[in-house]
Amino acid sequence: MAPCNLVHLPNGQTLTVSSVFAGFAFKSNDLNIHNSAFPPGWTIIIESQDDLDDDVAVDGQEIHDVPRKSHPRRFRNPTLHGDNLFISSISNPSNTDFKPATSPTRQTAMMVWATLWWYFHQPKPNPHITTKGLNDHTPDEGRPKGDWRINIKREGIFKGRHLLPKLERMGIITSEDSSVGECIDDRSGEGWMKMFASERGFWLIDPRIFLFTLTPTMHFPFPGASPYPSRPGSPNRDSLAMTKPDTPGDMPQGLMTPPVQSPGGPFASGSHLPTFYPPPPTIFTFTNNIRHPLRQKPPAQGETFYTRYVPSVGQFLSFRVASLSNKSPTHRGPVSESTPNFLPPGSGVTQGSLPSIANMTINPSDTDLLHTWMNDPRVNALFGMAGPRPVQLKMLRDALNDKHSFPVIGCWDGKPFGYFELYWVKEDRLGRYLASHDYGNWDRGFHALVGEQEFRGPHRVKVWMSALVHYCWLTDPRTERVLSEPRVDNTKFINYLQDVGFYKEREIAFPHKQAALMKIRREGWEAPVL
Numbered sequence: 001m002a003p004c005n006l007v008h009l010p011n012g013q014t015l016t017v018s019s020v021f022a023g024f025a026f027k028s029n030d031l032n033i034h035n036s037a038f039p040p041g042w043t044i045i046i047e048s049q050d051d052l053d054d055d056v057a058v059d060g061q062e063i064h065d066v067p068r069k070s071h072p073r074r075f076r077n078p079t080l081h082g083d084n085l086f087i088s089s090i091s092n093p094s095n096t097d098f099k100p101a102t103s104p105t106r107q108t109a110m111m112v113w114a115t116l117w118w119y120f121h122q123p124k125p126n127p128h129i130t131t132k133g134l135n136d137h138t139p140d141e142g143r144p145k146g147d148w149r150i151n152i153k154r155e156g157i158f159k160g161r162h163l164l165p166k167l168e169r170m171g172i173i174t175s176e177d178s179s180v181g182e183c184i185d186d187r188s189g190e191g192w193m194k195m196f197a198s199e200r201g202f203w204l205i206d207p208r209i210f211l212f213t214l215t216p217t218m219h220f221p222f223p224g225a226s227p228y229p230s231r232p233g234s235p236n237r238d239s240l241a242m243t244k245p246d247t248p249g250d251m252p253q254g255l256m257t258p259p260v261q262s263p264g265g266p267f268a269s270g271s272h273l274p275t276f277y278p279p280p281p282t283i284f285t286f287t288n289n290i291r292h293p294l295r296q297k298p299p300a301q302g303e304t305f306y307t308r309y310v311p312s313v314g315q316f317l318s319f320r321v322a323s324l325s326n327k328s329p330t331h332r333g334p335v336s337e338s339t340p341n342f343l344p345p346g347s348g349v350t351q352g353s354l355p356s357i358a359n360m361t362i363n364p365s366d367t368d369l370l371h372t373w374m375n376d377p378r379v380n381a382l383f384g385m386a387g388p389r390p391v392q393l394k395m396l397r398d399a400l401n402d403k404h405s406f407p408v409i410g411c412w413d414g415k416p417f418g419y420f421e422l423y424w425v426k427e428d429r430l431g432r433y434l435a436s437h438d439y440g441n442w443d444r445g446f447h448a449l450v451g452e453q454e455f456r457g458p459h460r461v462k463v464w465m466s467a468l469v470h471y472c473w474l475t476d477p478r479t480e481r482v483l484s485e486p487r488v489d490n491t492k493f494i495n496y497l498q499d500v501g502f503y504k505e506r507e508i509a510f511p512h513k514q515a516a517l518m519k520i521r522r523e524g525w526e527a528p529v530l
Contacts (some may be wrong), residue, residue: 007118008309008316011211011267012334015041017118022047022074023088026115040093042111045156046075049082080125081149081196086156087111105166106212106274108157112172113210119150120199121311121530148199154192164192171205173197203527206474208276211267266305268332279476282441287403292426293441298406302329306471309336310463311530315413317467319420322370322396322407328363331414366409367393369416373451382490383449404428410464417455420468421447425483433508434517442478445485448493458496459529466500466528473522480522485515494518501525 006029007015014029020043027041049072075083090111092100101107128143152173158164167173173195183190269275283294299305301323309316318333364372370392373379380386385395399407405423409416423446425431425439446468450456472482486493488507494516498504502518509515 007114007121008311008334008336009114009117009211010207010308010334012307012316013211014337015114015118026111026118040091042090042115043088044085044115045088046083046085047072048075048079049073049084050079078119078122078125078148078150080127080129080146081151083119084151084153085115085119086153086158087115088156090157105163106210108163109167109170109172110210110212112167113205113207116150116172116197116202117207120148120202120527124148124199149196152195152197154195164195168192168195170209171201172210174201200526203470204473204477204522206276208267209274212269212274266307266333279478287427290427290431292404292424295403295424301325301400302332304331304333306467306474307333308467308470308528309334313412313460313463317464318411318414319408319467319471320411322366322399322409322419324367324393324396324400326365326367328365328416331411333411333414335413363416366416367396369409369451370396370419373419373449376451379449379451382487412455412460415452417452418448418450418464420449422468422472423447425481429510430483430485430508433510438505439483440478440480442476443481443483444472444479445483447484458499461496462500462529465496469500469520469525470528473525482520484518485510486518487513488516500529 005017007017007026009015016027016029017024018027019025023043023045025041025043087108090108125148126140127145127148128140129146131144134143152158152164152167154164164173168175174197175192175195177191177194179191181191267275280296284291285294286292299321301321302325304318304320307316307318315336316334318331320329320332323329363369367389370385371389374383374385374392374395375387385391396407399405399421402423404427405421408420408422410418410420422444425434425443425445426441428445430445431439448465448468450461469482472479484497484502485508486497488494494504497518497520500520501524502520505517505519507514508517
């Protein structure tokens, strides 16, 4: 039986997952004050089968498993493609505290997404499979690999004739059968019996599509209107009356709007709606005689645009845009609860809403950080930007005014640890050294440095490196490759890139360095390092 565990969602919300009969119960930890007799959450039924007779897809091709009898059993650890899941029941918060969700389908999709977030954080099963014609003596490393999937059963709340089709349209579940089908009666469920969600597909879904908050009722003691929406919108008289513009603690977070909120990030929304916006249509322009798509503006200075809890480190990793402010930007994202939990039960106060190092403005400004980091001999040996403060200030100004890239500060639990630059390859100087078939209109690249000694180390590097790639996939589905061009003698960095899936294509002779052209493709990427 799998133990009870705590799930950290990327917006700072936490869920407690505990074993119940034949499944697991998911309960929100951030909604502690309500009138309902049962805490809000949902229950899933999940079972495993030792082996399935169904076909397995390997790189888009069907591979037939060796036929063996299937043995249903209680879920303990994930299997590669033998787990079956459905949501059996939902417990909504009291209507006296929160208004019902405007779209029950979207609320269900949010629960499915959170369930899959938990599931794909479980220990990964052995990806190697047994197929017909395979030599019995072939070691695991030489066997074909299958995609990690979980099957979605048309039972419980999924029995409705419209729900599974809607979830499929949202992209959260899928099927190998892409035909219309012959059955006229949509109540039969024909064509919707073999739905699944894959690890590879799940990590390519932007969580902002599914995570949103419920709207509190007017008499709720802690209204959760956000003074920092992720996009500008029309003012609302009620929200203006309830919010204090200078109080970041009023930001809503999580599946349900908690009574006292942690500072928000890319998921904060004053309208209590999902904060995902699709990429703009393609309009071409010219820069230095290079025809390329007109790029959308990056996030604002100091804005957090990516956040994710990393279980292996026990901290939240986040990226924000660098800022010219003389003060360190206030951290607008969740932090880990590393301090002892002395709060009384049912207080409605979360650890993230309390004063901490992460949300207090005591760090140096970004310019001061760059001045310190760039003057480190280790960093200067690769970047060559040492010098007095005006040198780094000019560097930061130039980066903020660049139309094809933007500067980024990486943070662990809100504490800055490194500097990055994300750029579009086509307009970058790298694009001039590549053939047109080597990159696409939406392919990206990055430069990176870690300035803080306490955050160095192989594992942390792999985590933030894979997270940068993850952000590139999420922010625009048209991005098919991510590139990097480290100096050829920077073998440690090149090895880290290869550890997260990059491959060396060739070398490029720039005027200032001999570089290794490193690439990773969307189709070959599986998941960020957890």
